[in-house]
Amino acid sequence: MFKLFGGKKDAVTPDAEATETATPGQEQAAEAPSEAPRAGLFSRMKHAVSRTRETLSAKIDDLVALTRTVDEKTLGDLESVLLTSDLGVQTTAIILAAIRERARHQAIEGGGELRQLLKAELRAILDAPPRPVLTAETPVVTFLVGVNGTGKTTSAGKLAAWYRAQNRSVLLCAADTFRAAAIEQLDIWATRSGVEMIKTRQGGDPAAVLYDAASASKARGIDELIVDTAGRLHTKSGLMDELEKMRRTAAKLIPGAPHEVLLVMDATTGQNGLTQARQFTQSAGVTGIILTKLDGTAKGGIAVAIARELNLPVRFVGVGEKMGDLLEFSSTDFVNSLLG
Ligand code: GDP
Numbered sequence: 001m002f003k004l005f006g007g008k009k010d011a012v013t014p015d016a017e018a019t020e021t022a023t024p025g026q027e028q029a030a031e032a033p034s035e036a037p038r039a040g041l042f043s044r045m046k047h048a049v050s051r052t053r054e055t056l057s058a059k060i061d062d063l064v065a066l067t068r069t070v071d072e073k074t075l076g077d078l079e080s081v082l083l084t085s086d087l088g089v090q091t092t093a094i095i096l097a098a099i100r101e102r103a104r105h106q107a108i109e110g111g112g113e114l115r116q117l118l119k120a121e122l123r124a125i126l127d128a129p130p131r132p133v134l135t136a137e138t139p140v141v142t143f144l145v146g147v148n149g150t151g152k153t154t155s156a157g158k159l160a161a162w163y164r165a166q167n168r169s170v171l172l173c174a175a176d177t178f179r180a181a182a183i184e185q186l187d188i189w190a191t192r193s194g195v196e197m198i199k200t201r202q203g204g205d206p207a208a209v210l211y212d213a214a215s216a217s218k219a220r221g222i223d224e225l226i227v228d229t230a231g232r233l234h235t236k237s238g239l240m241d242e243l244e245k246m247r248r249t250a251a252k253l254i255p256g257a258p259h260e261v262l263l264v265m266d267a268t269t270g271q272n273g274l275t276q277a278r279q280f281t282q283s284a285g286v287t288g289i290i291l292t293k294l295d296g297t298a299k300g301g302i303a304v305a306i307a308r309e310l311n312l313p314v315r316f317v318g319v320g321e322k323m324g325d326l327l328e329f330s331s332t333d334f335v336n337s338l339l340g
Pocket of ligand 1: 152153
C-alpha cells in the first residue's frame with residue numbers, strides 16, 4: 001500500500017508504531033470530560049464569550065436604555081456596535097437591512113424589542129448553513145485542516161475526548177507529518193483521552209498513514225476516525241494536492257469519506273482569519289468550522305460572519321487549552337450568552 005502512494009521503502013509501518021504507542025482500552029478515558037448538563041454548557045459558553053459580551057452587550061445596553069422608539073440614529077449606533085465585535089461589514093449590513101425592513105412594516109417598540117430582533121437575526125444567520133447529513137455507518141472520517149497555530153492538533157485531541165464522552169470509539173491519525181512536534185503533541189492528547197493513534201515518522205507520506213488508519217478503523221470497528229493534517233497554506237498548491245490525495249485515499253477505503261472536513265480557525269484573528277479561510281474552503285471541501293480561542297477574544301462576532309460569509313456551520317468552539325475545553329456549538333446558547 002505504501003508503493004501505491006509513493007511511500008519510501010524505509011517508511012515506518014504506521015501500524016507497527018501504533019502498537020508501541022497505543023493506549024489500550026478505550027474505556028480508560030479517565031480524563032475525558034463527562035457529559036455536561038445543558039445548564040453547564042450554557043454557563044461555559046457564557047464564560048467563554050465574556051470579553052465579546054463586554055464590548056457588545058454593554059454598548060447595546062446603553063443603546064437600548066436610551067431607546068424609546070427605534071429610529072435611524074439608533075440603527076446607525078447599532079451598526080457601529082456590531083462592527084466593533086467583528087461581525088464584519090457585509091454581515092452587519094444584512095442584519096441592519098433586515099431590522100430596517102421590519103421597522104418599515106411595524107415600528108420597533110423600544111430597546112427590548114430591538115434586542116429580541118437582533119437575537120433572532122443572529123440565530124437565523126448561524127443556523128442557515130447546511131450541515132452534512134451523516135448516515136449511521138461507521139467509521140465516520142473527520143479531517144481537521146487549517147493553518148498552523150490555529151489550534152488544529154489541540155482540537156483533534158479535544159475532539160477525540162469529546163467523542164469518547166459520547167461513548168464513541170475513536171482512532172486518531174497523525175497525518176501532519178510535516179512537523180515532528182505535531183506528532184508528539186497528538187500522541188500526548190491520545191494518551192490523555194485514552195484513544196489509540198496511528199502515526200508515521202516525520203516526513204512520511206500522510207496518505208499512507210491515513211490508509212493504515214482507515215484500514216485499522218474498519219478492522220477494529222471504530223466509530224470515529226479523526227485525522228490531523230498538515231498546516232497547509234492555500235497558496236501552496238503542493239499541500240492542497242496532498243490533501244486531495246488524502247481525500248481520495250479515504251474514499252477508496254470508506255464510502256463517502258471524509259464525511260466531515262472541519263476547518264480550524266483562530267477567533268482572535270478576526271476578519272483576517274476569514275479571508276484566509278475563504279481561500280481554504282474553495283479548495284479543501286470544508287464542511288464546518290471549529291472556532292478556537294473564543295476564550296481569549298472580544299471578537300466572538302466572527303462566528304456570525306463565518307456562518308454568513310462562508311456559508312459554513314460553526315460545529316465546535318474551543319474555549320481553553322484543556323481537554324474538556326471544546327463545546328459543541330449551539331446558536332441559541334451563543335446568542336443568549338452574548339445578548340442575554
Ligand atoms: P496547530 O499548529 O494548529 O496544530 O495548533 P496547536 O494545536 O499546536 O495550538 C496552538 C496553540 O493554541 C497552543 O498553545 C494551544 O494550547 C492553543 N490553543 C488551542 N486551542 C485553544 C483554545 O480554544 N483556547 C486557548 N486559549 N488556546 C488554545
